[in-house]
Amino acid sequence: MPITIKSSREIELMKEAGRILEKVHNELAVALRPGMSTLDIDRLGEELIRSYGCIPSFLDYNGYPASICVSVNDEVVHGIPTADRILQEGDIVSLDAGVIYKGYHSDAARTYGIGEISAEAQKLIKVTRESFFEGIKYAKEGNHLFDISAAIGRYAEGYGYGVVRDLCGHGIGTNLHESPEIPNYVMNRKGVKLKAGMTLAIEPMINMGGYEVDWMDDDWTVVSRDHSLSAHYENTVLITESEPVLLTLSGPEPFEK
Template sequence: MPISIKSEKEIKLMEESGRILAKVHEELEKLIRPGITTLEIDKKCYEIIKSFGCIPSFLNYNGYPASLCISINDEVVHGIPDTKHILKEGDIVSLDCGVIYEGYHSDAARTVPVGEISEEAKKLIEVTKQSFFEGIKFAKAGNYLHEISEAIQTYVESFGFSVVRDLVGHGIGRNLHEEPQVPNFKQRNRGPKLAPGMTLAIEPMVNAGRCDVYWLDNDWTVVTEDGSLSAHYENTVLITDNEPKILTIL
């Protein structure tokens, strides 16, 4: 599949999709407190997305049963909301969400603290977020995709953390997952040349321990093999003639 270059009209729709998703995340973060179940958060997420006249990207995507992926502590991604998972003081929780606005997807993730958290957890969240911004310094027309990937890995590993290898970012637009894949680690080849109108979901997934992960029996939830904490930070990014535009930050 060729990489989709968005028209001006498509970019405007994706900008609005991203703006709405940023607002959804803003509201979701207000809900995070000890004692709330992940199912309660997911139900609220569904209501918020619908209130904007949008459709949750994730709900029923390849059979996924919720509007939001909620991953706690050693869960890397795709934690399924339910009544059994109750947030407690000291947890870190990753909220990964997407919306469809007039046929166009946006995708973003944030890792947030539940009350007071450890210094290591704070550092992991901070480094994961900053690694995204280190990566997008290279998200410019004329550069190659591998420059983003390498910058993310280099930054993360300078703090003694590791980048997950089994999962990557992706192109996005009329489909939630489009070409190209966007790894968070150095590649053997340069990957595609970046061009104005490309839209990418860039999403570092960073473990406090080793990079190894495995899938739980539900076939969705990915956890760290060594039980270490994991954080996730993602935005939908537009490649322009100049600096990249982050569509999912207000």
């Protein structure tokens, strides 16, 4: 699939898709508490997405059975919500969600602590988020795609963390996953040259231990092989001639949970 350059009309639709998804994430963050099931989160997320006139991007995508990917502790991504998975004080939980607005997708992920969490877990969440912002320093026209990848990887690895290699970010638009793929670690080549109008879902997935992962028997849930904690942070990003525009982040985030 060729990399698509979005028109001004398409960019406006994607901005609205991103604005709505940011609101969904912020409302979910406020709702999180010990004793909730991961299914509770999914149901609330779908209700919010539909209340804004959107369709959940993830529901039935390649057979995925939920609207929100809810991944707890050593689950890296794609955790399937269930009624019997109950959030406990001290857990960390990654929420990955997307919405479709008038045919255009947005995609974003956040990791939160449930109640009081360890200093080590707080640091992992913080560094994962920071690695995203290190990466997007290079997200502008004229730079190369893997400049972003290298900056993310070097930053997270500088803290001794494992940067997941089996999963990556991606282009986004009328399809949830478009070209190009965006690794989160140093590559041996430059990658494509970035052009204004590209829209990318950039998403560091960082493990406290090693970078290796395994897929569970449900063929969706990805866990760290050493069962160390994992954090995920993602925004949909518009490439411009100057600074990137974060379509799914416009203001402060309710991170201190």
